[in-house]
Amino acid sequence: MKKATMLTMWQWKSLFIPLLSLLIPVNIVAQNVTNRNGDTSVSNKKETRAISGQVLDYITHRRMPGVTVELLRTDSTIIKTRKTGGFSQSGDKITYFSYWNFDVAGNGTYLIRFTYDGYQTQYLKFKAVFGRREYTINAPDVYLKREEVRQLKEVVVTATKVKFYNKGDTLVYNADAFQLSEGSMLDALIRQMPGAELKSDGRIYVNGKFVESLLMNGKDFFKGNNQIMLDNLPTYMVNNVKVYEKQSKTSEFLGHDVDKKSLVMDVNLKKQYSISWMGNMELGSGLQNRYLARLFAMRFTDHSHFSAYSSINNLNDTRKPGENDTWKPSDLIGGLVSTKMGGIDYSIENRNQKLKVDGNVQIKHSDTDNLSNTNQENFLTGGNTFDRIKNSTRNYRTEIKTTHDIEITTKRMMLTLTPSLEYQKYDNRNEYLSGTFNADPISFGKNLLDSIYAPQMNAKLLQIAINRNMQHNKTTGHTLNTGLEAESVFNIPHSSDHWELETNLSYKDAAEDIFQQNRVDYLNKSNVTTDFRNQYTKNRPQHGWDFSGKALYAYTVKKGLTLNLYYKYQQNNYQGRDRSLYRLDRLAGWDDETTHKFGMLPSEAELISTLDSGNSYDATQHDMTHTLGWQLWMNKYTSNYFYWVQIDMPLNLLRQKMNYRQAKSDSLFTRHSTLLNLNNTFLQIQSKDKRTTFFTSYYIETETPDMTYLVNVRNDSNPLQLFLGNPHLKNTYHYKWYAVYYKSNPERQRIFRIQGACNMTSNAMVMGYTYDKSTGIRTIKPSNVNGNWDGYIRLKYETALDKKKLFTLTTSTSESYYHNVDLISIENSTDNKRSTVGTSYLSESLKFSYKLNSGIQFGVKADGTWTQASSKRDDFSTINAGDFNYGLTALISLPQKWQLSTDLTMYSRRGYDDSSMNTNDLVWNARLSKSLWNGKFLFMLDGFDILGNLSNITRSLTAQGRVEQYTNVMPRYAMLHLVYRLNIVPKKKK
Structure with missing residues (x-):
C-alpha cells in the first residue's frame, strides 16, 4: 500500500496567515530602531560592531554580575558605561551571567576599566580586528582581585518589605515578605508568589509562561526534576527568587543571542548558606497507620554540589494545612499510595569552567x-445506555532513572555528551465488575452490582439489563530505554556564524505477560448466555533502536537577524512488535471452573495448541525521516520596547515500512508522507522596564497514524470490544495558537494578566464505534473526523488594597469551550454516525488575605466552576452542573514559639444525576508546630480531614458520553512530625 500526503489549500492558509500576523509588528518597528547605547538610528545605516567579555573572581573563578565596566578614551574620559549581566544589556542576569558588551565603530584598540566594591580596579587594553561578517568579538576574561578587608561601621536600615519588584530584566520575589508556616519548603513559597502557579507534578508557570528550569544560585542542580528541590529546600534558607529569561548554552558559548531564551526561576540562598553543608530529616507517625520518613543532604560550593535524598511514606497528598488555598478534592490522588524513593545528584566543574560533569540517579x-465506582452514560441515537462499574486495582512499580552530562568547552568548540537509562518493572492486579443497562438504573441504589450478580436477579432489573461482565486481570512486564546523545557547537573564526552538530542513538525494549479471566453474561430477559475466556497474552510492543543526526548552519545576516539552515536524518527500527494470544479455556480443566492457580501456564506443547492465531500478530517496522528546515531569529531594540520573532519551518519527508504477519494476513505496507510543520514560532514584545509583556505563538503539528491501525484485520479478543483496522486513515493536523498579555506595577504590588488559546484539529483520529443495543458489544474502528476544537480566555488580577500592603485581593476569571466530535452509530441503523457535544466551563476564583502583623495572617477564599453541555441531537438533554467551594485560612504565631496554621473549606456539588453526589463536604485541616533549640528541631502535629467528610468525585464529558467516578481516598488521620535541620558553614579564614 502506498499513500502520498499533500497539504490542502485551507491548510496552506492556516500556515501563512498567522506567519503574516507575526511579521507585521516587526515590519512596523523596523523603520526606526535604537542601538544598545540608546542612540536612534535609521535602519539603512552601516551595521555597528561589538566587543564583549565576562568578569570572574580571581580566586574562585565565580562569575561576577554587577561589575561596572567603562569604555575609555586615551585620556581616560568615559565614553560608555555598562554593568555586567546578560549580553543583551536588557538587565542584570544576577548570579548567573557576568557578561559586558559595547557597540564600537569597528577595528581598533580599546581601553576598558572594571570596578567593583571590595575588589581592585583593573584595566584591559584590547585590540579588535573584525572579519567581514563578524559582528561581535569576545575579549579575554577579566579576573578581579579582592581588596584588603576594611571594618566599616554598622548601619541599620528599616524598609517596607515588598513581595516582588523588577530589577533590570529580572522579576525578583523577596522571600522574607511572605508569611509561611514553620517547616515550610520551597513549594509553599512558590504557591504564594504573585503571578506564579505550581502544578501538582512540579511544573511551574509565571505570568502564564512555562518555567523551563528551576535553578539554585544560578545552577541547574536537579536537571528538570523540580520536585526534589520543591520538597526538600527549606524556605528559611531562601533570600529571594528571581525569574528571568536565560540565554541558551549555545548563545552563552558564542557570546550573542542565536536562539530563543528560556524562562528560568533562580532560587538564591542567603549568604550564610551559599557555601555549606545543609540537610534536614523528618520522621512522622500517625493514626490510620500513616507514616513518613524523609532525609535530604546537600553540599555545594561555587564549583560543585552533591546531594542525596530518600523518602518513604504512605501519604497520597503533600499538602500542608493553611498553605494551598487552590486545592480541590479532585486534585487528590486516587487510591492509597505508598512510595519509597532515593537518589543522588552531583555536579562539578573546574575553575575556568571549561569542563563540567553532572548527573543523577533515582530509584x-x-x-x-x-x-473506584463509575456511573457512565453512553450517548446513542434512539436512547442512551448506562454502565455501572466497580474496579479494584493493586499496582506495584519499580523505576530506575539515571542521566549524566559531560560538557567540554574550548575557545572554538562546545561538546556535550549525555548518556541516559530508564528502566521500569511493574506488576498490576485488577478485579472488575460491570453491568450495562438500556435505562438509567439509579432507582436500584448503590448496591446495584451486587443485585445483578445475585443468584435470583430482580425481575425489574432483568428487564433493563443488557449484560454483566466479570474480569480478573494480572499484568507483569518491564520497559527499558537507554541512549547516548552528543551535541556540539563550533564557532567560525572572524565571523558570527556557527555550526551545530547533533547525534542520538537509543535502544528501546518493552515486554509484558497478561493473564485474564473474562466472563460475559448476555441478559436477554428469558435466559442467560455466557462467554467465558481464560487468556494469556505474550506481548512485545516495542523492541528496537533509533538513530538520528542533525547538522545546522547559522548564518548571521546582520546584527539581530540570524538564518539557520538545517538537515536532520532519523531512523527508527522496531525489530519486533509481537503479540501472541493463547486461549487456555480450550484446554480441559481450564474453563470457568478451573482449579489451576491464576497466572499459571500449562506445558509448552499444550500452550502452543491454544494459540488464537486470528488475534495474534508479528510486525517489523522501519521508519526513515529526512528533514529540511529553516529557522529565522530576529530581535529589535527601540527606546521603549524589545521585540523578538522566531519562525521555524521544517519539511519532513517520511517513509514508513511495515511487514505485518498474521494467520489471515501477511502484508508489506509502505507509506510516504510529506509533512510541513511550523515549530517554535512566536512574537514577543516587552517594555524596557519589563513591566509589560505580550507574547503570542503559533504551531502546526502533523501526526501520522499508528501503522498497525492501517491493517484491515478484525480483533475479537475482547468479547465486548471488537476492533477493526482502517487502511484509509489520513494524517492529523493540529493548529495551536496561544497569547498572553501581562502588566505589573511593583510599587502597588499589582499584576494584571489576560491569556487565551485556541486549538483546532483537522482529520482528528477518533475511535468511533458501532453499538449493538441487544448485547452491549462495541465494534471499534479508528476514523478521521473534522470539527474538533477548543479554546479558552482567562483574566487574573492581583493587587494590594492599602498603602502598607497588608490587604491583598486576587481574582481569576476564565471561560473555556470544548467542541467534541465523534463517530457513533447503532447496529443495523442508517442514522448519522456523527456525534457532536459542546461543553463550556465558566470559572471564578476569589481570594482575600490580611496580614495583621509579622505573626498573624488570615485569608478568605471562594472558587467555583459551572459546567454546561449541549448538543443538537434530539435525544440529548442539556447538562448543567456546578462545583464550588468557599472557606477560611489562618496562620497564627503563638507565644513560646508555637504556631498554628489551619484551613476550613466547604466543598459543594450540584447538578449530578446521582443525588448522592450532590453534597456539601466541610473539610478542616490544621497544624500545630513548635520550634526548639534555635530552630534546629521542629515538632509538628497535623490533623487532616478532621471532620471526616472528604470524598473524591470526578466528572468528565465527551462526545461519546459522560462519566461520574468516585475513588477511594486516604482516610482522615493525625500525624506527629519531628524535623531536624543541619547547616554547617565553613569558618572564615583569619
Missing part, C-alpha cells in the same frame, strides 16, 4: 491500592 518504588 523509586510505589504501591497503589485503588478502588
